[in-house]
Amino acid sequence: MNHTAALVSLATSIPPYQFHQKQILQAAHDLLADRYPQFETLSSLFANTGIRHRYGVKPIEWYLERRGWPERTQAFLEGAESLFVDVARKAIARADLSAGDIDTVVTVCSTGIATPTLEARVAGKLGLRSDVSRVPVFGLGCAGGVSGLSIASRLAQARPGTNVLLVALELCTLAVRHDELTKANIVAASLFGDGAAAIILRAGDGGATRIEATGEKLWPDTLDIMGWSVDPEGFGVIFQRTIPDFVAEHFGPAVIEMLSRMKLSAGDIDRFICHPGGTKVIAALERALSLDQGTLDHEREVIADYGNMSAPTVLFVLERAIVRGLPARSLLTALGPGFTASCVALRHAA
Incomplete structure (x- = not known):
């Protein structure tokens, strides 16, 4: 089982x-x-x-x-x-x-x-x-x-x-x-x-798409990259640093580190499914993951149709990837306050 x-x-x-x-x-x-x-x-x-x-x-x-x-x-x-x-x-x-x-x-x-x-x-x-x-x-x-x-x-x-x-x-x-x-x-x-x-x-039973492994990475001294401030009027957005630059510099090694803990390598991943923070972030993700420009096409489509919806956005991307056919192994990735990277490896049996 x-x-x-x-x-x-x-x-x-x-x-x-x-x-x-x-x-x-x-x-x-x-x-x-x-x-x-x-x-x-x-x-x-x-x-x-x-x-x-x-x-x-x-x-x-x-x-x-x-x-x-x-x-x-x-x-x-x-x-x-x-x-x-x-x-x-x-x-x-x-x-x-x-x-x-x-x-x-x-x-x-x-x-x-x-x-x-x-x-x-x-x-x-x-x-x-x-x-x-x-x-x-x-x-x-x-x-x-x-x-x-x-x-x-x-x-x-x-x-x-x-x-x-x-x-x-x-x-x-x-x-x-x-x-x-x-x-x-x-x-x-x-x-x-x-x-x-x-x-x-x-x-415990059959299923074509399974969660194979998961991983997270929390960078020290990065609380100011993204988050909320709270005051009498409501939430206020915090963007203190240039997120695309951080992604381009730090995300690739973080993914390799997380994959290593999963007993996987970048070569084992057939498709990256990423949270599309914006077009600059998508381009930075492609550079960080050594992907050809334009590879993250579902991500660009979702950001065009819905904008950045925060947490659910990557699952909209996953929905498109499922409709068009998942490969054997995909890696879902997202970045958020902390500053944190999160990954989920999906194994799909055709």
Whole structure:
């Protein structure tokens, strides 16, 4: 019996409001140009992201008004609960299961605060059992899709035959700020969107795609690269260093190190499936992994269609890779606050 966790199903979901990149640039210009002299220089960021459109839980007019914690939190709870139910139902249906068959729920989210946590708030609506195990995970940011999959796979492996539901959900748009006139805030406004992905895992029986191994790397003295600041108005984005430069310099050796611990080498990987932080990050990933320019095509397509949704984004990329046919071995990778790299090796039997 194979006790490694298998992917039983995968689903993605987006909120109802679509924003075109030019529409967001115009809104940002109207809000910030008069107050922030550097805006015109930085506005080229919107055209250089490779993003065509993104999605949000609120209509664009909502974001044009200044919002504090209470309004942001209310919008988060409403939007996240709706998206959670939608994506979870899709994944459960694709696995030919009912919600009552789910034994463990892992919820990955870093863009809002909810206590009770999201899976508890939607348990009745979904039909989860009263004895379902709940594992909420906060603070992984963009690494959350891969790190969450790693956590969920170990939970499935620990109890063969049980069904583990992973939901990675982020509402990045709710952190938009009018008061912080910084380059980091303009970068965030040019990149981030909302979305959710769900995966069901089970160990102990057949499955074409299995979690072969997982790995993480935490760099020392890198807390300032990416994260949230917290103040009375809400979350504020932290981008203190040039992430593409860090990726180009440090990510390749980190992947080799993690693969070595998995008893694998870069030559064993047929396909890299990466979290696409933005077009510059994708290009840096290709350099770091010694890939031909343009290799990370699914990543570019996802960033164009949805923007950077933080944690779930890499699972949108995985969905495309599955549809088009996985090779024998893939490596999912993501980078996030910490500063952390996370990897999951997938073994696929055709």
